[in-house]
Amino acid sequence: MDADSRTTMMATAPAIVAALVLSLPVLYRLLFAGAGGKPTRKPLPPGSFGLPVVGQTLGLLRALRADTAEEWLRRRAAAHGPVSRLSLFRRPTAFLVGPSANRFLFSSPALTTMNSEAFGRKVSRRTLRDVAGDEHARVRAMMMRFLKLDAVKRHVAGMDAEVRRHLDTHWRGRATVAVMPSMKSLTFDVMCAVLFRLGTDATAAAVRQELSTEFQQLARGIWAVPVNLPFSTFSRCLAASRRGRRAVAGLAGGLPDEEITDNIIFLMIAAHDTTAALITFLLRQLDANKDAYAKVLQEQVEIARSKAPGEALTWDDLSRMRYTWAAAMETLRLIPTSFSILRKAVDDVEHGGYLIPKGWNDTAAAIPPFSFVPFGGGARVCPGNEFARVETLVAVHHIVTRFRWRLAASCDGSFSRYPMPYPSQGLLIDIEPIDDANH
Numbered sequence: 001m002d003a004d005s006r007t008t009m010m011a012t013a014p015a016i017v018a019a020l021v022l023s024l025p026v027l028y029r030l031l032f033a034g035a036g037g038k039p040t041r042k043p044l045p046p047g048s049f050g051l052p053v054v055g056q057t058l059g060l061l062r063a064l065r066a067d068t069a070e071e072w073l074r075r076r077a078a079a080h081g082p083v084s085r086l087s088l089f090r091r092p093t094a095f096l097v098g099p100s101a102n103r104f105l106f107s108s109p110a111l112t113t114m115n116s117e118a119f120g121r122k123v124s125r126r127t128l129r130d131v132a133g134d135e136h137a138r139v140r141a142m143m144m145r146f147l148k149l150d151a152v153k154r155h156v157a158g159m160d161a162e163v164r165r166h167l168d169t170h171w172r173g174r175a176t177v178a179v180m181p182s183m184k185s186l187t188f189d190v191m192c193a194v195l196f197r198l199g200t201d202a203t204a205a206a207v208r209q210e211l212s213t214e215f216q217q218l219a220r221g222i223w224a225v226p227v228n229l230p231f232s233t234f235s236r237c238l239a240a241s242r243r244g245r246r247a248v249a250g251l252a253g254g255l256p257d258e259e260i261t262d263n264i265i266f267l268m269i270a271a272h273d274t275t276a277a278l279i280t281f282l283l284r285q286l287d288a289n290k291d292a293y294a295k296v297l298q299e300q301v302e303i304a305r306s307k308a309p310g311e312a313l314t315w316d317d318l319s320r321m322r323y324t325w326a327a328a329m330e331t332l333r334l335i336p337t338s339f340s341i342l343r344k345a346v347d348d349v350e351h352g353g354y355l356i357p358k359g360w361n362d363t364a365a366a367i368p369p370f371s372f373v374p375f376g377g378g379a380r381v382c383p384g385n386e387f388a389r390v391e392t393l394v395a396v397h398h399i400v401t402r403f404r405w406r407l408a409a410s411c412d413g414s415f416s417r418y419p420m421p422y423p424s425q426g427l428l429i430d431i432e433p434i435d436d437a438n439h
């Protein structure tokens, strides 16, 4: 991708932010300690908590929607430096920027993961995200049975079949496709097929449909302002989560314990929207950069020509898709799916010469070592990164070898963040099947 966009991204993409909950008396003590109370250690980060209750939440949400959040964060960093304080979602938050902040965020034992209020309150409370230390290692080991390299290698043929089925059903015969909704539905189907072994017969299709509907609603509300009024996005999210739990319990063949249900729901959310966004934005970047598109196409056509008609992709084929994966990584650098990473301080901790008190939260936004961290880092590094790589490569292979495509004239390629990036009109592309494709 071109040098200009790379430079811009390096300059604008912040590296980390932190936010945490602190009770007012504790805050008062921290702010005024030293005036006769206990001696202060490091000072609190510069900045302010903004207006009561809302703090800086609405400003950040507005910037996310307008895709100006990087500028918003850059202005903060310029005004207050790489460590500052603010208030987000009613919580005292330390906002940290830069590679050293990323390293701190991924390795400090004083920080733990945290979820949005919707997650914490109702969606799923007993997940991998809510446990630490040995307990985290135990739950993570359970998940890795399905996500480790050997398991993912076995998923390649299943993913290949789902991608073909999806493109035959939803792309063939159409002149225009909205990529993001299509990829969300594809990644959801891939997950149901290879992780949960849901088939394609009528009963399984109905379960998939029900799960998909509830998860769309649920995903929309995860970062909504937590106002539990009738018809608010947040309350719809909670209702969808109740129905989703029942469907997941059915999927697990009865009523599994709450921990299993919660982790399945969490995995479903973690696994499909992120990869759908990566595939979608990769297409957007390729459309804007015809040289890169031509190189991806050449790499994929060579692989397609080495195969018999209808033959599924294999693990070896994927290892030949180096340029395509480099383009995907560049896409994640330019448009990271995780805009920031949140942590909560479980103990008073210092970073960059400032105190981050126990109870505050940390958020990190991705960019040099510890600069480019699209899959996180440390003990919490994304366990689904291989799964996402294979799924992305298989999908891109079939899309570029089976269709000529370009951004529709009515689509400007702009996007908003919720905080996951979502393109306007879902990224409309005009498509035309390539009949001589090897499929």
Ligand code: HEM
Pocket: 113, 128, 129, 140, 143, 147, 267, 270, 271, 272, 274, 275, 278, 332, 337, 338, 341, 342, 373, 374, 375, 376, 377, 379, 380, 381, 382, 383, 384, 385, 387, 388
């Ligand atoms: C392009 C696709 C993806 C991206 C960019 C991505 C990114 C991330 C990031 C940045 C984290 C760390 C968050 C933190 O430290 O707070 C994470 C965690 C996680 N991801 Fe992914 N992810 C992707 C796909 C997947 C897939 C396909 C799966 C499962 C099949 C998955 C499952 C998970 C899980 C379970 C965690 C929590 C790990 C833990 O807390 O120990 N992700 N992901």
